[in-house]
Amino acid sequence: MENEFSYIIELFRKSYGGILTPGEREELERLLENEQLRHVWEELERGDLARESVRNGDLFSCQRGSSEFKRLRKVRKYRKLRQYVAIGVSAAAILLAVNMVFTWLPSLKKNVKQNLFATVPDIFPERNKAYLLLGSGDTVRVTGDKKVFQDKNGAQIKYDNGALAYSAGEEPEEAVYNTLMVPVGGESMVTLADGSKVWLNADTRLRYPTHFTGDERRVELEGEAYFEVKPGSSPFIVHTSEGDVRVLGTSFGVRFFEKEGMLTTLVSGKVLYRGRDSVVLEPGEQVVVTVTGEVRKREVDVDEYVGWKNGTYVFDRRSLEEIMRDLERWYGVKVVFVQPELGALPFTGYIKRYDKINTFLKLLESTGELSYKIEGKNIMLYKK
Secondary structure (H helix, E strand, O other), X not given: OHHHHHHHHHHHHHHHXXXXXXXXXXXXXXXXXXXXXXXXXXXXXXXXXXXXXOOOHHHOOHHHHHHHHHHHHHHHOOOOHHHOOOEOOOHHHHHHHHHOHHHHHHHHHHHHHHHHOOOOOOOOOOEEOEEEEXXXXXXEEEOOOOEEEEOOOOOEEEEEOOEEEEEOOOOOOOXXXXXXXXXXXXXXXXXXXXXXXXXXXXXXXXXXXXXXOXXXXXXXXXXXEEEEOOOOOOOEEEEEOOEEEEEOOOEEEEEEEOOXXXXXXXXXXXXEEEOOOEEEEOOOEEEEEOOOOOEEEEEOOOHHHHHHHHOEEEEEEEEHHHHHHHHHHHHOOEEEEOOHXXXXXXXXXXXXXXXXXXXXXXXXXXXXXXXXXXXXXXEEEEEO
């Protein structure tokens, strides 16, 4: 164990002197995935660790640190969430770690022995993964391969790198419907026959006609999707069992899961929600339909609800249970709270959608509130 710790210090020394070999540089990058080691490495690089270690630790007040964090949160309250540094609720623990990093050193060896050299599997999202149920009754597995095929009414369907596009054939005598099914851990995108584009998140089903006819353009949604509707003479309607969203040409997100209620978030244009009540939305507004049937409108930061389409999950004072519910769908994992009360902890921040979930878990661990264990596709969260 002493040899392992000495090896880490030697890697640090070589990195500051710029004499690491390619193999040593790769090993150092792996080691610095450990949050504690990275902080120590950064403090040593700046020279702050030596200066800080001669100060009296009693001069630092946890209460003062917590007050300062709250003050900073108040100042930042109205900034865009994309500018936030991901932060957990344990502010005092974070400030204490940053200002007194030298106090980690006595426990660092034990941490290295227990965790650093253990192999933890990386869990990435599977990304492009979906199934298309054709009007003919056939099911096509949508994979990374390019495909061109026709449905029974002659509509040509092209698939390339996760995206479907329709080129309508002759107008059919009756509507022919396809259903795009995205399982847990997948995503897909489809350009409908009218040119409207739909991005589907994990665990989502979209039913739509291969050719729009009549005086409306209607699709049916269960799950989460982002729409960019091409303007047209007939209204575009997204139907869910909790009501319809009616537009002419606009950008918006719809989320409906049976046990979670419904959200419609408007990015641009104007939409009308029609269900138990009727609500008109302006950009930056959202209609919420709760599982109990309550309907209300509110102003939101749209990035928090449609940022996933552009590769970022954003959350503002969201409970860990809610956050993990989304990540379970995206990464195809099962999260267990060993202590149920952990699910109520609120967090503010953002994560990259295509990064491994391990990065987010390490961020959670760095708050000092909890730790985690990965076994296959099961993730256990527990108090430190």
